Amino acid sequence: xxxxxxxxxxxxxxxxxxxxxxxxxxxxxxxxxxxxxxxxxxxxxxxxxxxxxxxxxxxxxxxxxxxxxxxxxxxxxxxxxxxxxxxxxxxxxxxxxx
Amino acid sequence: xxxxxxxxxxxxxxxxxxxxxxxxxxxxxxxxxxxxxxxxxxxxxxxxxxxxxxxxxxxxxxxxxxxxxxxxxxxxxxxxxxxxxxxxxxxxxxxxxxxxxxxxxxxxxxxxxxxxxxxxxxxxxxxxxxxxxxxxxxxxxxxxxxxxxxxxxxxxxxxxxxxxxxxxxxxxxxxxxxxxxxxxxxxxxxxxxxxxxxxxxxxxxxxxxxxxxxxxxxxxxxxxxxxxxxxxxxxxxxxxxxxxxxxxxxxxxxxxxxxxxxxxxxxxxxxxxxxxxxxxxxxxxxxxxxxxxxxxxxxxxxxxxxxxxxxxxxxxxxxxxxxxxxxxxxxxxxxxxxxxxxxxxxxxxxxxxxxxxxxxxxxxxxxxxxxxxxxxxxxxxxxxxxxxxxxxxxxxxxxxxxxxxxxxxxxxxxxxxxxxx
Numbered sequence: 001x002x003x004x005x006x007x008x009x010x011x012x013x014x015x016x017x018x019x020x021x022x023x024x025x026x027x028x029x030x031x032x033x034x035x036x037x038x039x040x041x042x043x044x045x046x047x048x049x050x051x052x053x054x055x056x057x058x059x060x061x062x063x064x065x066x067x068x069x070x071x072x073x074x075x076x077x078x079x080x081x082x083x084x085x086x087x088x089x090x091x092x093x094x095x096x097x098x
Numbered sequence: 099x100x101x102x103x104x105x106x107x108x109x110x111x112x113x114x115x116x117x118x119x120x121x122x123x124x125x126x127x128x129x130x131x132x133x134x135x136x137x138x139x140x141x142x143x144x145x146x147x148x149x150x151x152x153x154x155x156x157x158x159x160x161x162x163x164x165x166x167x168x169x170x171x172x173x174x175x176x177x178x179x180x181x182x183x184x185x186x187x188x189x190x191x192x193x194x195x196x197x198x199x200x201x202x203x204x205x206x207x208x209x210x211x212x213x214x215x216x217x218x219x220x221x222x223x224x225x226x227x228x229x230x231x232x233x234x235x236x237x238x239x240x241x242x243x244x245x246x247x248x249x250x251x252x253x254x255x256x257x258x259x260x261x262x263x264x265x266x267x268x269x270x271x272x273x274x275x276x277x278x279x280x281x282x283x284x285x286x287x288x289x290x291x292x293x294x295x296x297x298x299x300x301x302x303x304x305x306x307x308x309x310x311x312x313x314x315x316x317x318x319x320x321x322x323x324x325x326x327x328x329x330x331x332x333x334x335x336x337x338x339x340x341x342x343x344x345x346x347x348x349x350x351x352x353x354x355x356x357x358x359x360x361x362x363x364x365x366x367x368x369x370x371x372x373x374x375x376x377x378x379x380x381x382x383x384x385x386x387x388x389x390x391x392x393x394x395x396x397x398x399x400x401x402x403x404x405x406x407x408x409x410x411x412x413x414x415x416x417x418x419x420x421x422x423x424x425x426x427x428x429x430x431x432x433x434x435x436x437x438x439x440x441x442x443x444x445x446x447x448x449x450x451x452x453x454x455x456x457x458x459x460x461x462x463x464x465x466x467x468x469x470x471x472x473x474x475x476x477x478x479x480x481x482x483x484x485x486x487x488x489x490x491x492x493x494x495x496x497x498x499x500x501x502x503x504x505x506x507x508x509x510x511x512x513x514x515x516x517x518x519x
Binding site: 013014015017018019020046047055058059062063066084085096097098 | 458459
């Protein structure tokens with residue numbers, strides 16, 4: 001399993017407490033960039049002004065820092081491209097009854 | 099980690115302030131139902147009676163407005179991405195407001211006692227001015243404005259109008275001076291309160307929260323914008339025309355404008371629901387959607403009342419008021435509280451633990467089964483009360499109020515469970 005896949009698996013433990021689906025299956029994680037010294041995650045939220053605004057990037061940051069304590073972890077919260085339901089995994093869509 | 103990381107915690111006001119408003123609101127909800135149950139024989143006839151006025155103000159100030167204040171302290175910063183201007187003012191406001199409500203409710207109940215109406219009304223006005231100042235000061239630093247902000251700003255204006263009208267009515271009860279008609283001003287006070295203050299908040303917040311809870315995307319807010327214009331023209335009209343003895347224009351222009359505005363709002367809600375991704379309705383959304391249906395019914399009823407001699411139809415205004423308070427607003431508040439309170443408590447207690455230990459999901463924080471029982475009890479209570487008022491069946495009214503009391507106790511039990519989870 002490559003590094004990126006491992007981090008994605010870790011992020012599958014970050015679950016939106018309201019929806020009950022993890023952020024990877026929700027399609028909120030746009031990109032993971034890994035270099036020798038840094039890990040940068042680019043992610044979004046389902047809607048701007050979401051009460052999770054500050055928390056989710058913080059959870060992502062904390063969990064990756066636990067996994068790779070010697071690397072600097074950056075979390076970029078972006079609103080472009082906008083999140084849309086199509087970005088969800090099939091499992092997530094099924095869980096929501098789509 | 100970049101700057102975005104801690105924004106939410108910086109935006110949110112201290113949890114204990116919001117909790118204080120919510121707890122006071124829930125206590126008022128139970129008290130209100132207890133008083134209805136133990137005085138069911140006195141609830142009927144014309145609405146201008148001491149006990150009915152007293153209970154109405156426990157409902158509108160102690161329950162509905164108390165919850166809205168708490169919710170707005172929490173939601174305005176989150177929705178408009180700005181920090182609350184002053185938590186200290188929110189705290190001071192709470193005690194002034196609570197003292198004012200207790201005074202006013204006591205005085206209405208003991209209508210002929212030596213106390214004045216004006217004194218508690220001044221306290222309530224003061225609390226509301228502090229609130230309005232605090233939220234406007236908060237809104238001043240907003241960088242990206244949105245439609246919800248516009249609705250909330252309008253709501254603040256009508257809260258001011260409602261408060262001033264209430265104060266003038268209170269002064270008039272102490273020393274009559276109003277030249278036209280006390281009940282006409284009461285009409286202004288009540289409608290500006292329900293449509294201008296409460297419903298403007300409800301609508302503005304709906305556009306933000308319902309899409310969030312149902313994961314609704316790709317809808318346009320065109321109807322919401324038209325609704326805003328129509329309702330505001332109507333409300334400004336009411337606030338003006340009610341100062342004159344000739345009010346025909348109120349019925350033929352302003353009432354239909356407001357009614358169409360509310361119906362457009364409901365169509366907007368329907369569009370949001372149609373575009374939702376979460377198909378299943380949880381208990382919070384069940385309560386809320388039922389409340390929207392009731393709002394539609396009360397709007398039609400209110401329009402009809404405007405064109406008929408309602409005083410001659412027994413209990414019609416009472417039915418109208420009861421459905422608004424218990425059907426539309428209480429159902430909506432209960433539904434939204436089942437969504438908001440678990441999140442707030444969860445955020446407060448578990449947010450920092452994500453990734454380090456197992457944290458509960460929001461729906462696991464209260465008993466959804468008994469919440470559903472509460473839903474059916476409230477619905478049944480509402481229908482029974484309408485029948486009892488219409489046909490003056492006192493025993494049925496007793497059953498209805500009992501069901502409503504049980505509902506409020508279930509609600510409080512679930513809220514306590516959430517706070518302690």
